Amino acid sequence: MSRLDSFINRVTAQRACLNYLAPLVAAMPGPVLELGLGNGRTYSHLRELFPTRDIWVFEFEVAAHPDSIPPDHLLILGDFRKTIPAAPAWIGAPAPLIHADFGSGHADKTAAMAAWLGPRLRPLLARGGYVASDQPLQVDDTEIVPLPPGAVAGSYNLRRSL
Numbered sequence: 001m002s003r004l005d006s007f008i009n010r011v012t013a014q015r016a017c018l019n020y021l022a023p024l025v026a027a028m029p030g031p032v033l034e035l036g037l038g039n040g041r042t043y044s045h046l047r048e049l050f051p052t053r054d055i056w057v058f059e060f061e062v063a064a065h066p067d068s069i070p071p072d073h074l075l076i077l078g079d080f081r082k083t084i085p086a087a088p089a090w091i092g093a094p095a096p097l098i099h100a101d102f103g104s105g106h107a108d109k110t111a112a113m114a115a116w117l118g119p120r121l122r123p124l125l126a127r128g129g130y131v132a133s134d135q136p137l138q139v140d141d142t143e144i145v146p147l148p149p150g151a152v153a154g155s156y157n158l159r160r161s162l
C-alpha cells in the first residue's frame with residue numbers, strides 16, 4: 001500500500017471512529033483527551049463534536065494550525081512518559097473518550113511508545129469509556145470494538161472499557 005493510501009485510510013478512519021463514538025459517550029460525564037496534537041486536525045474535529053466539553057491535549061510542543069491551538073489551561077506540554085502518569089491528578093475526572101494519535105515514521109519508537117502508553121491509560125479512562133488510537137494499545141479491562149462503517153479494517157483501533 002502506498003503511503004498516500006495509508007494516510008487516507010488513517011484520516012478517514014479517524015473521522016469515522018470519532019463520529020461513531022460521539023453519540024456513544026454523549027451521556028457520560030468527563031473530559032475528552034487528545035494525545036498528539038500535531039497539526040490539530042483531529043483536535044478541530046473533536047471541538048466540533050464536543051463543543052461543551054473540556055478537551056485536554058498532550059503534546060511535545062505546539063506546532064498546530066493557529067485555529068486549532070488549545071487553551072493554555074487544557075494543554076499539557078512534554079513527553080507522554082512524564083505527563084501521562086501525572087495526568088489523573090491534574091484532570092480530576094476519568095475520560096469517556098481518549099483519542100491517541102502519536103505514530104511517526106519511526107516504527108520502532110512508535111511501537112515502544114504504544115507498549116508503554118497502553119497500560120498507563122487505564123487510570124485516565126472512565127468505566128464504559130472508549131480509546132481510539134492509531135496504534136494498537138493494550139489497556140487493562142478493555143475489549144476491542146469493531147471499527148464502524150467507513151473505516152478500513154486495520155486502519156485504526158477502538159477499545160471499550162469493561
Ligand SMILES: C[S@@+](CC[C@H](N)C(=O)[O-])C[C@H]1O[C@@H](n2cnc3c(N)ncnc32)[C@H](O)[C@@H]1O
Pocket residue numbers: 035036037038039040041042043058059060061078079080081101102103104113
Ligand atoms: C500524527 S501527529 C498527530 C496528528 C493530529 N492528530 C492531527 O490530526 O493533526 C502525532 C503527534 O504526537 C506527538 N507525540 C508523539 N509522541 C509523543 C510523546 N511521547 N509525547 C508528546 N507528544 C508526542 C508528536 O509531537 C506529533 O505532533
